[in-house]
Amino acid sequence: MxxxxxxxxxxxxxxxxxxxxxxxxxxxxxxxxxxxxxxxxxxxxxxxxxxxxxxxxxxxxxxxxxxxxxxxxxxxxxxxxxxxxxxxxxxxxxxxxxxxxxxxxxxxxxxxxxxxxxxxxxxxxxxxxxxxxxxxxxxxxxxxxxxxxxxxxxxxxxxxxxxxxxxxxxxxxxxxxxxxxRECPGFLVNRVLMAGLAEVFRAERDLGLGPKEIDALIAASGLAPMGPYALADALGLDIAQEVSETLKEAYGERFDLGGRISGLIADGKRGAKSGEGFYTYTG
Ligand SMILES: NC(=O)c1ccc[n+]([C@@H]2O[C@H](COP(=O)([O-])OP(=O)(O)OC[C@H]3O[C@@H](n4cnc5c(N)ncnc54)[C@H](O)[C@@H]3O)[C@@H](O)[C@H]2O)c1
CATH class of the missing domain: 3.40.50.720 (NAD(P)-binding Rossmann-like Domain)
Known part of the structure; x- marks a missing residue:
């Protein structure tokens, strides 16, 4: 058609x-x-x-x-x-x-x-x-x-x-x-992305690095055009949280974001669209 x-x-x-x-x-x-x-x-x-x-x-x-x-x-x-x-x-x-x-x-x-x-x-x-x-x-x-x-x-x-x-x-x-x-929770791309984000948050905790350092390292590696924190802010933290909850329910704990986003959302920080997330946005 x-x-x-x-x-x-x-x-x-x-x-x-x-x-x-x-x-x-x-x-x-x-x-x-x-x-x-x-x-x-x-x-x-x-x-x-x-x-x-x-x-x-x-x-x-x-x-x-x-x-x-x-x-x-x-x-x-x-x-x-x-x-x-x-x-x-x-x-x-x-x-x-x-x-x-x-x-x-x-x-x-x-x-x-x-x-x-x-x-x-x-x-x-x-x-x-x-x-x-x-x-x-x-x-x-x-x-x-x-x-x-x-x-x-x-x-x-x-x-x-x-x-x-x-x-x-x-x-x-x-x-x-x-x-x-095929229809499955997260389809293809979000399944990969959200598993990666959960792993990055675990690495942040274990390695004692901050969002800026991790984003800079990933950008410098050429693996992705932007780091995972900037990407999460751009996607909208509320959307990322909702998606990760659905995937956690379907596939288990490896999709758990460890509360890294929910605290920000509770403070009204929903990423770039709300002016603040992991980073602060003006204009
Ligand atoms: N944000 C992302 O990065 C992203 C990426 C891919 C898919 N999605 C999906 O796209 C959808 C929209 O996400 P978003 O980030 O654009 O959300 P958003 O909150 O930025 O926008 C949603 C819009 O829908 C409007 N709306 C609410 N009820 C409506 C109705 N009854 N009729 C018409 N409009 C109505 C709202 O006023 C708002 O403008 C979601 O399902 C989300 O999961 C989002």
């Missing part, structure tokens, strides 16, 4: 980035949120991404304006009748995702593809309240989606083959690399 028009639900950390990627490929995309302030922030973020592309000479100012105009920010369901793909990127709460998808199912055509950007929830459960769960796929982008090329495409137990194929086609059409992944 060809996607002529897409919609993204949630204009937060991920939703805005994903809408930017879709618009860059020339497709119109509705960006819906329940919070006007979040929509404004999301659109400002999209403009920033395009401004940087213009600065780097990747795109002309005129082209950037045309692409930005493809994104329609709104708080209602106007224009959903001819949307071919809806991707939800609302907070990582199962009941919320189920409710949001069940609601949107009543707004789109019967043929529309539905997708969830969940980091760790089973796609089967996310789709449990749908009338047609066959058309729900996991479409897991990584932060920052405007840069990261990989997208995991996950079939739930009920997802049909046609929906998975359509999702892969869409992902490739927006110039991303689709990897088909």
């Amino acid at each position: 060809y996607v002529f028009k897409a919609a993204v639900l949630g204009a937060g950390t991920m939703g805005a980035e994903i809408a930017q990627v879709i618009s860059l490929s020339g497709l119109p995309v509705v960006l819906k949120d329940v919070d006007q302030a979040q929509l404004d922030r999301g659109m400002a973020h999209i403009r920033d991404i395009y401004a940087r592309r213009v600065q780097r000479g990747r795109i002309s100012e005129r082209e950037a304006e045309d692409r930005i105009a493809l994104v329609t920010p709104q708080t209602d369901y106007r224009g959903f009748a001819d949307v071919d793909l809806v991707l939800e990127a609302v907070p990582e709460k199962l009941a919320l995702k189920q409710a949001v998808l069940a609601e949107v199912e009543g707004q789109v055509a019967k043929t529309a593809l539905l997708a969830t950007n969940t980091s760790a929830l089973p796609v089967t459960e996310v789709g449990a309240k749908l009338q047609k769960p066959q058309r729900l796929v996991g479409m897991h982008f990584f932060f920052p989606a405007s840069v990261m090329k990989l997208v995991e495409v996950i079939a739930g137990e009920q997802t049909d083959e046609e929906s998975v194929d359509s999702a892969v086609e869409f992902v490739e059409g927006i110039r991303r690399i689709a990897v088909r992944v």
Whole structure:
């Protein structure tokens, strides 16, 4: 199925980035949120991404304006009748995702593809309240989606083959690399990432090193473009905590973060988006 028009639900950390990627490929995309302030922030973020592309000479100012105009920010369901793909990127709460998808199912055509950007929830459960769960796929982008090329495409137990194929086609059409992944807690990438983060926190404790030193060592080793603490801040500490809890439940203690993040979250430090996490952010 060809996607002529897409919609993204949630204009937060991920939703805005994903809408930017879709618009860059020339497709119109509705960006819906329940919070006007979040929509404004999301659109400002999209403009920033395009401004940087213009600065780097990747795109002309005129082209950037045309692409930005493809994104329609709104708080209602106007224009959903001819949307071919809806991707939800609302907070990582199962009941919320189920409710949001069940609601949107009543707004789109019967043929529309539905997708969830969940980091760790089973796609089967996310789709449990749908009338047609066959058309729900996991479409897991990584932060920052405007840069990261990989997208995991996950079939739930009920997802049909046609929906998975359509999702892969869409992902490739927006110039991303689709990897088909079996449904399991954490899928592929978060399973590896969270096990690594737990190990880094254990090393911090055992070796008596601090976040800055560990980040500097890992960056210098060339293993990753940024250290694990900076990455956790960028992902959002609350999201990292939720994902690690799910994985700990599934695979056991090796995913335990040893309380390294929960204390920060309790103090309102949720990473870069809240201005503070392991590091402090201004502006
Ligand atoms: N942050 C990451 O690095 C990352 C990476 C990959 C996947 N994810 C997943 O993406 C999803 C979104 O995460 P995020 O970090 O962007 O969260 P976020 O908190 O930054 O943004 C969520 C947005 O959803 C909006 N929202 C809440 N209820 C809504 C509703 N009923 N309809 C429309 N919008 C609604 C909120 O107002 C907010 O703007 C989660 O499932 C998360 O696990 C996050």
